Amino acid sequence: MNQENTLEGVEGLRRIESFVPDEMNELCLELTHAVYPHDEIYGPTCTVQEYIDCPPDAVYQYLANLYSLEEWTWSTRNFSAPNAEGVCVGVDALADYTKIHCRVEANPAARTVDYHCAWDQGDELWMVYLMRVIDAQTVLNKPGSVVLWTNCHHPYYDKNPFPETAPKERPVWVGDLWPLFYAGHLVEIQNLKAILEHRHANNLAIGPHVASVEARRGWGKVA
């Protein structure tokens, strides 16, 4: 089957065969603004990115270790040893008495690290943090890494479907903070950069420099 046939019936395509350069240029001007409303850029998805002067494999390994979160995130701490499904339970200190359940899915060949998380309950890990480490030599022609980090605006951010699992009288739901995710994640990726660049520049072990998994047996109980 040739390409024309496979594309037949697809509405709204703009390809150079039928959408000439002048038309494309016009459209691009139309679509390019001087400023963009925050919600338009960070509403449906929220991506932050940073260059980190630390080798990509080291950055990947650091991120792939769930306990590193205790160093570079603003508020997640005290993760337990993993259960049978690989889920660790920690606290998110940004809200009182809030457990965060988290599991890592990492792919060393692609250097992708996805954190599947949820507040309060661990049956449905719907808060997904998608991270990718890229060799800066490839994309910026210099040593180091580029880290991309995206969250998607899952509908549960707008309404907690498991209110019965939330601590009583907790005034805030994680999704209430979605409009500040760009800022919050920017701060955290700056933490990540500061830690990794400090350790790499000073020939220190990359870490994380946190409690061992063994020491964590029995953790995960939130007072």
Add this chain to the structure above:
Amino acid sequence: MMTPISIAGVASHFPEQLIDNQYFFDETTGKKPIMFRGSKSRYHLSPEDTSAEMIEKAAKKLSAKLDFDMAEVDIILTHVTLPDLPFTGCGADVAQRLGAKSKWVVDVNSAGCVSFVYMMALAQSLMTTSNAKTALICNVQTAAGRIYSHPENRTNPQASVPGDGCGVALLVADDSRPVKAIVTKCFPEFSGDMTVASNDGRKWWEPGEVPFHIDFSEAKVAKVFARGNRMVPEVIRATCDQAQMKLSDIDALVTNQPNPIFLRNWREACLLPKEAHVQTFEEHGNLFGAALPICLERGLETGQIKANDNVVLAGFSHAGDFAAGAIVEWRAA
């Protein structure tokens, strides 16, 4: 300490030829130019029209509005896109037509689309360093009729965008309607990004059989666009800072009007509602330097600019070699 200046008034004049979009259709191929975004008409100079005559007519209207005898004016500044003559500007011709023996007659050839603000700054400097008390500043856009009416140019995609017109303003050395800040910024690194070109490769002044046109190299169009997007909001912010005002204190915005996209983007970047941005692109096209005085007059006529409004005048020139902004507190006369 600079002498305070005020804008006493503005007036405009347009040539007779009103050109509709149909004019730019290619009758041989039937091909319709794609770039009519936002435009319905524009005026074109005819070969007999001169910038001096346009200024004379606008200045006489202004003279009547303000009950001011232009023969008394101390300073005449002109900016004409494509001058009536090489070698000299039209300032002396204008002075003669107005019967003025002005001490300063200066034909400005820089600052393009924001030369109105540049001439305000120049006039203020001249008033500060001499006993001059009044200045007639004149913008004439002539490139539409003089370049884009040529049969070989008029089917170019950009041919329909420019429009001709003239706007003049009288500045006075007092604080009756004070200019609270003027900011001018040069970016000489971008001076080479706009050129004029002919399809036969000749210099514009060399004899030839094909017309020349304004040329932004294709490789640089995206950069010039991004530059304009950034530059004008930046200079507006700098102007507000100098006047110790916030963007939200702006009541009306008047800019050059290269196309509706820039207008939209500048307004959005300043968080201003559409009705606060005075523009006439649909009926006049890109008026180059004449847009500022013409739109200022339009805003006053339509009520978009009201007594005591903070009016920002701003824009950028050519491919970004210059940007300027001014704030006027438009007190009732």
